[in-house]
Amino acid sequence: MTDMPKDPSPEGIPAATVVIFRKARNGGPPELLMVTRSRSMAFAGGAAVFPGGRVDDADFKLADSLGSTLDPVEAAHRVAAIRETLEETGLAIGITGTVDAGRARAARELLKHEAAFAPVLRAMDWTLDLDAVVPFSRWFPKNEKLPRVFDTRFYLADLGTGAVDIEVDATENSKLYWITAQGALDAAESGDLTIIYPTRRNLERLAQFPDFAAAQNDCATYPANIITPFFAERGGRRWLCIPDNLGYPVDGEPVDRVSRG
Template identity: 70%
Template sequence: MTDDRFAHAPHAEGIPAATVVVFRRAADGGPPEILMTVRSRSMSFAGGAAVFPGGRVDEADFELAKTLDSDIEQDELAHRVAAIRETLEETGLAIGMRGEVDASLAGKARELLLERGELAPVLDKMGWQLDPSEVLPFARWFPKNEKLSRVFDTRFYLADLGTGAVDITVDQTENVRLFWTTAQGALDRSETGELTIIYPTRRNLERLAQFTDFAQAADDCRRHPVRTITPFLSEEDGQRWLRIPDDAGYPVTGEPLDAVMRG
């Protein structure tokens, strides 16, 4: 059956992008941990902020998507390809792959990806096949703003590493740090000033903090079909708030505009 969870979301002028929330089980049996990266302060978008691995969808991702045998719609498939590619490039984790995959092979694949800049030759060299069903659609954010020259239309995905006993290494280009944390832990560290978190990331962390394991997160995806979220301004008791729709699965739907960290 065709996966049409994004089919009715509006196409607009934003730069297509994809990002992945990678889960692993906590060693102490506590809440699941997720992988985050801190972007270089030199980056024009979200410089210095803690975000999930990801980036823009390249033309090569669209071309690779055309070659895949899948019922997933082509545009959506290209976004999943980008999510898988960016995760390998930025973290060294090979998600969404079928074939012989271990830490050593993932390292070699990452080196080749950084050299070639495209995922297709990596798959050929490693003898891997993509399994886009391993990245689950979670959300889509498009913060339209005519004052900004670069606005990203970003699709968020979830992926599960299970025990997560793997190596991660920062790419030291766009990102300067990689770390595992619980969603609530990231929120707590932002309150102390240890982490900088932009508005979409904060709202998604609050949603992720509700889940006790990956299965619960996957169930939430099924219960809340993805729709494009565009934050909007409201006036409340003389104060301006930045809000999102209250029926999209998010426990917190806004905050005062003067408290918002934007990219």
């Protein structure tokens, strides 16, 4: 028995998240930047997630001013992905102009003061490269039992060698670190990390890639269509599942194991 989802309504809270890659120093699998959210946060408190957050009205206004050929809503999500990364981690991704650790720190402080990205870009003489963030997936876990439902677009970005400074934003997060996808899954299994359902599925998919190029190629194969999990009976147990044709190696897990935020 399967409870297939209805078409998602447009009422989800728009959000953008970035999976940032860097090359491992030992030549192993790529490392990904993750944050552990503060336990006081209403959504996914205490969970390990990728940097990101809501798409603000100011992101839509900034996107409209860029003259991008992208769909305006898609452009706004990419703006938010770049802004949230700077705000949460201090990394300046998707930026064209002079960028170094000192300027990134200054931009981050200015962003906190201005609470909008456009004046920061003007002050730093930066422009946005929206193509630097690659659409990976889109999760909309529509469920009336959840207090808030985020319609989250996930993106990929590459730092190359990863010679960068990062610093946690203590207002929302308690920890900021680099870890391989498989390392995060192993830490979750041992109880060292808490990961919610979409993060687990995305980590399983990301663990397949030996480098950023392979991940980017996978994105070209599987467009970032909306993923809305649904319930199904498997072997006498109730499972939370996703469609099996979207590039994910694991398409579900028993409901009694699921952490949903």
